[in-house]
Amino acid sequence: MGELVDFFIRSRNFILFVLLEVLCFYFIINTSNYWSATFFNTSNRYAAQVLAWSNAANQYASLRQVNADLALENQQLNARLTKLLQSKPAAPKEYQADSAFADRFKFVVAKVVNNTTQFANNYITIDKGTDDGIRPGMGVISPTGVVGKVKVCNQHFSVITSILHSEFLVSSKLVKAGEIGSAKWDGVDPHLIKLDAIPRYKPVSKGDSVVTSEFNSTFPPGILVGRVRSVGVQPNQTFHDLTLNLATNFSNLSFVYVVENRLQAEQDQLEKQVENEK
Structure with a gap:
């Protein structure tokens, strides 16, 4: 306390000067319309700027929660869309998928905590594991x-x-x-992927969509893989040389959805049984 008193005593002249300056400023503003309006407009402008900065900072700080909420909402929409598509497959009108087939895909949202794109073999780490129902092969x-x-x-x-x-x-x-083929990365550009085994006589144009087919048990059918970027012909081959723009941008991947095929084990078991009987 004594040090504070000593400070005020030592700085009394400067403190008096500041108080007099503030008092003069006050009288100038209150006795002159011009300076009063100028002060009012200037203070409002700076106050508005500070408020804008404050709002921007608050919005930026809440982006993580906003992204998490959007990822959860997308998970729910993906589940509904997949169920709808599975319940109405491209088949004769008399065919109707049962409820187990329509509900076979379940989605779990997860956050990406590590991701590589610069190697020939790249991996991604997510923050969900066996405690969340995740298992290899999903x-x-x-x-x-x-x-x-x-x-x-x-x-x-x-x-x-x-x-x-x-x-x-x-x-x-x-x-x-x-037409069905195999999409495979050639290890060059992380934004591009190749599509193989598409016959030359099949018409293909730039911009055509490529999606997951019905002939795999890992992904629901109809998930976008990419869009055709260029169309060529493989030398001495009867197939197109197709390059796709990947649908997923791996450079800013934040959230993903792990897909559980609830009927995969049953399907794999039956197919393995058939293979063993051959």
Whole structure:
């Protein structure tokens, strides 16, 4: 307390000067219309700027929660859309999928905590594991398209084999042509992927959509893989040389959806039984 008193005593001349300046400023503003209006306009302008900065800071601070809420909402919409598509498959009118088939895909939202794109074989780490029902072999998608497949898990984390992996194949279908091929990354550009085994006689155009086909048990059919970027012909081959723009942008991947096919084990068991009997 004594030090504070000493400070005021030492600085009494400066403090008196500041108080007199404030008093003069007050009288100038209150006795002159011009200076009063100028002060009012200037103070309002700076107050508005500070308020704008404050609002921007608050909005930025809440972006994490906003993104999490949007990811949860997308999870629910994906589940509803997939159920609707599964209940109305492209089949004869007399065919009706049962409820178990329509409900076979379940989605779990997860946050990406690590992601690589610069290697020949890339992996992604998410913050969900076996405690959340995740297990190896499950497919992973983003809000825009295919991401990869779960490789290993522990209680709280999972590592995903990215579609940007030299050995990762996705059974894919050209929407317009109805032709099925395999999408595979060539290890060059993380924004592009190749689509193989599409016959040359099939009409393909730039911009055509490529989605997951019905012939895999990992992903629901109709998930976007990419769109045709260029159309060529493989030398001495009867297939198109197709390059796609990947639907998923791996450079800013924040949230993903792990896809559980509830009937996959049943399907795999039956197919394995048939293979063993051959």
